Amino acid sequence: MRDLYIKNGQGFVVVYSITSHHTFQDIKNMKEQILRVKNADRVPVLLVGNKCDLEHQREVTVAEMEALAQVWGCPCMEASAKNRCNVNEMFAEIVREMNVLPP
Template identity: 65%
Template sequence: MRDLYIKNGQGFILVYSLVNQQSFQDIKPMRDQIIRVKRYERVPMILVGNKVDLEGEREVSFGEGKALAEEWSCPFMETSAKNKASVDELFAEIVRQMNYAAQPNGDEPCCASCAIL
C-alpha cells in the first residue's frame, strides 16, 4: 500500500524525532523505498528533525541531520510541531520544490497528486 502512495506522490517530507536516535535510523530505509519506487534520485524531498522545543532531550545533533541531508542532496530543517516553529516554512519549501520539479521538460509526465507520509 505504501508503494502506491509513494508512486503517486510528488514530494516527500521525511520526519524524525530529534529526541529519538532510532527514529533517525528508521528514516533511512524510508528514503531508500521512495527512490526505489520512484526510480529517480532527484525526488522533491526534505529531511526534517522535529521536536526542536525539547532541546535538553536531544539525541540527534543538528550536524547529523545536516550531514544526512547533504548526502541525500536535499534540504534540512528542524521544526517543532508543538509550537509551530518552522512548520509554515517547511510546507512552503516542499511546495516550491514540487513546483520546480513539475516544470515540463518533455521527457517525464507530471504527477497529479501529493502524498505526505
C-alpha cells in the same frame, strides 16, 4: 499501501524525532523506499527534525541532520508540531523543492 502513496506523491517530507536516534536511522530506509518506488535517482525531499522544542532531550545533532541532507542533496530544517515552529515554512520549502525537481 505505503508504496501506493509514494507512487502518487510528488514531494516528500521525511520526518524524524530529534529525541530519538532510532527514528533518524529509520528514515534512511524510508528514503531508499521512496527512490525505489518512484524508480528515480532524485525526488523532491525535505528532511525535517521534529520536536525541536525538546532540546534538552536531543539525541540527533543539527550537524548529523545537515550531513544527511548533504548526502541526499536536499534541504533540511527543524520544526515543532507542538508549538508550530517552522510548520508553515516546512510546507513552503517542499513546494519550492517540487518546483525545482518536477516529477
